[in-house]
Amino acid sequence: EVQLLESGGGLVQPGGSLRLSCATSGFTFSNYAMTWVRQAPGKGLKWVSSISGRGGDRYYADSVKGRFTISGDNSKNTLYLQMNSLRAEDTAVYYCAKHYSSSPNSWFDPWGQGTLVTVSS
Amino acid sequence: ETVMTQSPATMSVSPGERATLSCRASQSVNSNLAWYQQKPGQAPRLLIYGASTRATGIPARFSGSGSGTEFTLTISRLQSEDFALYYCQQYNDWWTFGPGTKVEIK
Numbered sequence: 431e432v433q434l435l436e437s438g439g440g441l442v443q444p445g446g447s448l449r450l451s452c453a454t455s456g457f458t459f460s461n462y463a464m465t466w467v468r469q470a471p472g473k474g475l476k477w478v479s480s481i482s483g484r485g486g487d488r489y490y491a492d493s494v495k496g497r498f499t500i501s502g503d504n505s506k507n508t509l510y511l512q513m514n515s516l517r518a519e520d521t522a523v524y525y526c527a528k529h530y531s532s533s534p535n536s537w538f539d540p541w542g543q544g545t546l547v548t549v550s551s
Numbered sequence: 552e553t554v555m556t557q558s559p560a561t562m563s564v565s566p567g568e569r570a571t572l573s574c575r576a577s578q579s580v581n582s583n584l585a586w587y588q589q590k591p592g593q594a595p596r597l598l599i600y601g602a603s604t605r606a607t608g609i610p611a612r613f614s615g616s617g618s619g620t621e622f623t624l625t626i627s628r629l630q631s632e633d634f635a636l637y638y639c640q641q642y643n644d645w646w647t648f649g650p651g652t653k654v655e656i657k
Binding site (some may be wrong): 475477534 | 583587589593594595596597600606632638640642643645646647648649650651
């Protein structure tokens with residue numbers, strides 16, 4: 431069974447940094463693209479960043495480009511999202527999700543349970 | 552960027568009735584369209600991919616149709632567990648979600 435478990439969320443001040451982790455199991459991590467999606471309180475889903483299988487290509491939403499970095503550790507089967515220069519508008523539940531294939535041009539299934547990031551002074 | 556819109560924003564339906572949700576893309580996404588269900592406090596769950604293929608374990612009462620810019624998710628006979636938020640998502644040109652349709656009990 432494929433499982434995704436996010437961690438690393440919490441309260442951080444504006445301008446601060448946080449690193450999210452997504453521990454995975456049940457599949458060969460390096461063979462699949464992975465994604466981060468966020469959901470602000472009471473709002474819809476917004477794609478944040480994706481990484482292709484084996485990490486060759488990385489993609490970012492304009493709103494986080496230059497501030498967030500996606501990466502993966504194949505030895506730990508774990509996906510990361512390094513978030514720097516955080517803003518109040520980054521406050522959201524952050525979900526990691528597995529793509530259907532190594533190519534990012536596919537749907538997301540399954541999703542982790544999410545981790546809440548709150549940016550506030 | 553491909554912008555996704557969904558209608559209606561909210562629909563009130565009685566259990567056992569049919570619900571038809573619409574999703575429109577600002578440009579063609581071919582059949583690269585997925586539908587997700589989200590319940591309060593839970594992560595989204597994949598229902599449909601490729602515009603019309605049900606994901607593993609999804610009941611047959613869920614069906615998807617469409618291609619290009621117009622898509623539909625139909626729930627043939629609503630059950631209590633189907634009252635939730637539904638999002639469409641295109642993965643043809645990067646990844647964008649619609650704003651969602653809330654299906655509530657009438």
